[in-house]
Amino acid sequence: MSDPEKNDPPINRQITPQSAANTPSSPAMTPVRFRGGGFAPAPVRGVGILVFVLLIGGAEWGTRAGFITALTLPRPSDVFATLVELYRSGLLAEHMIPSLTRLIVGSLMGISIGVSVGVLIGLSSWFRAGLVPLVAALFPIPKIALLPLFVIWFGIDEGSKYALIAFGTFTPTVVATYGAVDNVDRTWVRMAQSFDHRWWSIVRGVILPAALPGILSGLRISLAIGIILLVAAEMLGAEYGIGAYILEAGSLYDLERLFAGVVILSALGVTVSFAIGLIERRVLRWRS
Amino acid sequence: MTDFTRRHALGLMAAAGAGLAAPALASNRKITIGALRFTSHAASFVALERGYFKDAGLDVELKFFQAAQPMAVAIASGDVDYAVTAVSGGLVSLADKGAVKVIGGALSEEAGIDGQKILVSDAAFQSGITSPAMLDGKSFGMSTAGSSFHYMGSKIAAKEGITLRFKPLQKVGAIIGALKSGQIDAWSIVPHIAKPLAGSGAVHIIGNVSDYIPDYQVTTTFTSAKNAKDERDMTAAFLAGFAKGGADFNAALVDKTSGESDAMIDLIHKYVYADKPREAAAKSIANGAMRVNEGAALNVASIQDQLEWFKSENLVPDVALETLIDTSYVKTI
Numbered sequence: 001m002s003d004p005e006k007n008d009p010p011i012n013r014q015i016t017p018q019s020a021a022n023t024p025s026s027p028a029m030t031p032v033r034f035r036g037g038g039f040a041p042a043p044v045r046g047v048g049i050l051v052f053v054l055l056i057g058g059a060e061w062g063t064r065a066g067f068i069t070a071l072t073l074p075r076p077s078d079v080f081a082t083l084v085e086l087y088r089s090g091l092l093a094e095h096m097i098p099s100l101t102r103l104i105v106g107s108l109m110g111i112s113i114g115v116s117v118g119v120l121i122g123l124s125s126w127f128r129a130g131l132v133p134l135v136a137a138l139f140p141i142p143k144i145a146l147l148p149l150f151v152i153w154f155g156i157d158e159g160s161k162y163a164l165i166a167f168g169t170f171t172p173t174v175v176a177t178y179g180a181v182d183n184v185d186r187t188w189v190r191m192a193q194s195f196d197h198r199w200w201s202i203v204r205g206v207i208l209p210a211a212l213p214g215i216l217s218g219l220r221i222s223l224a225i226g227i228i229l230l231v232a233a234e235m236l237g238a239e240y241g242i243g244a245y246i247l248e249a250g251s252l253y254d255l256e257r258l259f260a261g262v263v264i265l266s267a268l269g270v271t272v273s274f275a276i277g278l279i280e281r282r283v284l285r286w287r288s
Numbered sequence: 289m290t291d292f293t294r295r296h297a298l299g300l301m302a303a304a305g306a307g308l309a310a311p312a313l314a315s316n317r318k319i320t321i322g323a324l325r326f327t328s329h330a331a332s333f334v335a336l337e338r339g340y341f342k343d344a345g346l347d348v349e350l351k352f353f354q355a356a357q358p359m360a361v362a363i364a365s366g367d368v369d370y371a372v373t374a375v376s377g378g379l380v381s382l383a384d385k386g387a388v389k390v391i392g393g394a395l396s397e398e399a400g401i402d403g404q405k406i407l408v409s410d411a412a413f414q415s416g417i418t419s420p421a422m423l424d425g426k427s428f429g430m431s432t433a434g435s436s437f438h439y440m441g442s443k444i445a446a447k448e449g450i451t452l453r454f455k456p457l458q459k460v461g462a463i464i465g466a467l468k469s470g471q472i473d474a475w476s477i478v479p480h481i482a483k484p485l486a487g488s489g490a491v492h493i494i495g496n497v498s499d500y501i502p503d504y505q506v507t508t509t510f511t512s513a514k515n516a517k518d519e520r521d522m523t524a525a526f527l528a529g530f531a532k533g534g535a536d537f538n539a540a541l542v543d544k545t546s547g548e549s550d551a552m553i554d555l556i557h558k559y560v561y562a563d564k565p566r567e568a569a570a571k572s573i574a575n576g577a578m579r580v581n582e583g584a585a586l587n588v589a590s591i592q593d594q595l596e597w598f599k600s601e602n603l604v605p606d607v608a609l610e611t612l613i614d615t616s617y618v619k620t621i
Contacts, residue, residue: 070385071364148465156455156471236462237455237471244456251357251432252603253381 074255082260096264099230099241102158103268106165106233107226114170114222115215118177122211123203128178139171144232151236161233168229169222176218180211209286216280223272227265242268316347317522322359322371323350325560327480327573328395328507329372331580333559334552335533343532344525350559355431355459363388363512370511370526375594375612377434377603379510383612384605389516390508390591392527392584392618394534395478397497397504401542403578404497404506405482406444411470413492420495424450426473429463432456434603436506437463439594440476442601444500467491478506483575503621505590506578516614527584527617534580541577549574585619 056076062068063075086092117135120127143164150160150167184207192202234243242264249257321336323329332350335341341348353359356373363371364387372394373379382388397403408417417423423445430437433456445452455472457463460481466472468490476497486493497504509530515523539545540552553570561569581587591613598604 071382071387148462151462151466151471152469156466235456235458237457237466239454239456247458248433248456252377252434253361253385 070255074259078256079259079263082256083263086260092264095240095242095245098238099234099243102161102165102233102241103226103230105158106162106229107169107223109162110166110169110226111173111219111222113166114173115177117170118174118215119181119203119208119211121174121178122181123207131174132178135171135174138167139175143168143229144235147232147236156237160236161238164233165226165229169226172222172225173215173218176221177211177215180214180218181207183214184210213280213284213287216276216284220273220276223276224269227269227272231265316345317525318347318349319369319522319526320349320351320367321526322353322362322368323559324353324356324359325562326478327556327560328478328578330537330556330560330573331394331530331534332372333533333556334536335529337555337558338533338536340532341526341529344529346522346525346529348529357432360388360510363510366512366514369515369522370509370530372507372509374436374507375505375591376436377432377598380434380595380598380604380607380612383513384607386513388510389513390510390586390613391516391523392509392530393505393581393586393621394507394509394584395505395578396581396587397501397506398579399498399502401577401579402479402496402575403504404440404476404478405486405493406474406476406495406497407467407482407485407491408474408494409467409470409472410490410492412473413494417473418492418494420444420474420500421448421450423448423452423474426452427455428452429457429466429472429475430454431458431460431463434598434601437476438601439597440497440501440504441474442597444476444495444497447500478578480572480575480577484572501590501593503587503590505581505587505594508586508591509584516617524617531582531584531618534584535582537577537580538582541574542579581621583619584617585621586613586615587621588613588615589621 059068059073060076063070063073083092086095117127117131121131121135122128146167147160147164150163154160154163188206188210189202192206197205230241231243231246234241235247238244242261246258246261246265249255249261321332323332336348336350351362351368353362356376357378359368359371359373360376360379360382362368364382364385375390379388379390383390406420408423412426417426428437428441428445430441432438433454438454441452441454452474455466457466457472460477463472463475463477464481464485467475468485474494482493485491509527511523511526536546537552540549553573554566556573557566557569561572564572588609592609595604595607595609595612599606
């Protein structure tokens with residue numbers, strides 16, 4: 001640690017609040033350097049891309065030089081060629097459309113029910129007492145374990161896939177939503193009550209807008225879980241879909257196709273996150 | 289797990305005797321053999337229990353898997369030395385990457401011996417599907433694309449001139465569940481699974497795979513390409529032990545010439561259906577007895593046909609037969 005008061009006479013270095021207050025004209029009263037800067041993260045352009053380039057470039061070089069075997073990692077350029085071929089053959093659309101439909105329908109169901117239940121828990125003591133333990137019990141269940149059951153309940157076709165994704169996105173949404181409702185500033189609610197607003201008007205005008213940032217950041221997690229569950233949902237009986245494509249590539253030990261599928265899922269995740277960012281900016285304009 | 293039976297004692301004595309009698313061979317190389325808890329893997333169990341591996345100078349440890357695919361990957365990674373599995377797209381891919389080699393044959397379809405069965409769900413059966421020819425447009429269960437089920441279904445469809453919709457369900461358990469509940473219409477599987485299922489009335493047997501794929505080489509023994517190339521003594525020793533176990537199995541349960549079917553069932557029961565009582569397990573084990581090729585011989589024509597099919601379906605890259613198999617160890621049929 002560097003000493004900011006290096007040039008001061010040694011006798012004045014230990015400044016107690018008392019001595020500082022009692023001797024206002026003492027030389028210890030020299031201006032104190034501002035120290036509370038915090039850890040301010042500044043945007044550094046290009047580093048994120050550089051990390052990707054280094055990783056992919058390293059893999060490309062290693063596979064070409066031969067010290068990464070074909071068994072360990074596919075060549076990135078081959079993965080890219082596989083993606084291009086997938087697009088050209090029209091198979092990309094054939095896999096994407098069912099997957100996107102499943103993701104959208106399933107997570108819409110899960111999120112809309114999840115937000116409603118979460119708001120109810122946040123507002124009503126009865127719902128909180130009754131449903132919080134249930135949600136806590138449902139959350140840690142590996143949804144994949146229930147897949148065979150869902151197949152019997154909802155059929156082997158789209159029903160079980162929607163249900164799995166809906167169930168998987170439901171619980172994190174509930175938890176994020178009632179947490180966000182709980183964190184709404186109580187003084188805002190009291191103020192609205194003082195102005196004699198009706199209950200519904202307070203919910204709509206104060207609680208929901210104030211809870212929205214928390215709900216939206218919960219959505220990021222819910223939708224990422226939805227994408228993860230896409231692969232699980234397509235384990236049973238799916239001929240087309242990105243998850244089915246990845247599983248097939250895995251069982252054929254076709255690493256190029258496996259990684260092509262993984263890249264598609266990652267891209268999907270980035271897109272969803274970006275879309276939520278756009279929504280956040282739009283619906284949270286009131287904050288600025 | 290502490291019960292010490294007569295059989296254990298015999299096994300120990302045999303092992304001790306073998307140790308004394310055969311000091312000259314590859315001195316107790318430690319190897320790991322991958323297996324599934326299926327009757328179709330019995331040859332390895334027999335060879336281990338009766339000390340045939342020990343006789344060949346191998347100190348064998350069995351490692352159990354839930355499915356054939358991870359077993360193939362374990363061979364490629366060097367965690368397992370030898371295993372038995374059906375030729376699948378994944379196996380061919382691993383061979384293409386220079387990781388594994390098929391070195392011998394195991395289970396075969398043979399005329400006159402109960403082989404793999406074609407099953408339909410009760411719902412499909414009630415709607416009048418009583419032969420494979422009537423399956424046009426129906427759904428057919430498989431674990432994954434490029435699995436042996438996919439191959440069998442395609443061969444049946446090709447011969448009958450029908451089309452089947454293949455449903456990937458990842459695991460045998462999931463396929464059974466889907467078939468029982470009528471979510472899929474048809475499937476084909478080894479007899480020791482097919483017969484108890486049909487006995488329960490939830491599914492029905494409507495044909496034999498052997499009618500569509502005669503002399504089908506159902507499973508093969510395989511190892512890492514490194515073992516096949518550099519560890520010739522060890523590989524030959526494994527195949528010798530395995531073949532001897534297979535011969536005992538054939539004599540006891542397939543040809544029923546040795547008259548020791550009860551002893552054989554007891555031995556296998558230690559590994560397969562260990563959670564079921566002996567009587568229930570005995571039926572399933574005896575039902576599953578398909579012939580293990582004599583001397584672990586390999587039916588190259590059947591492997592060739594399977595490989596061609598994988599290629600024609602674009603499931604694997606253009607792999608030469610020699611990349612997949614090493615015929616220097618066993619007789620070929």
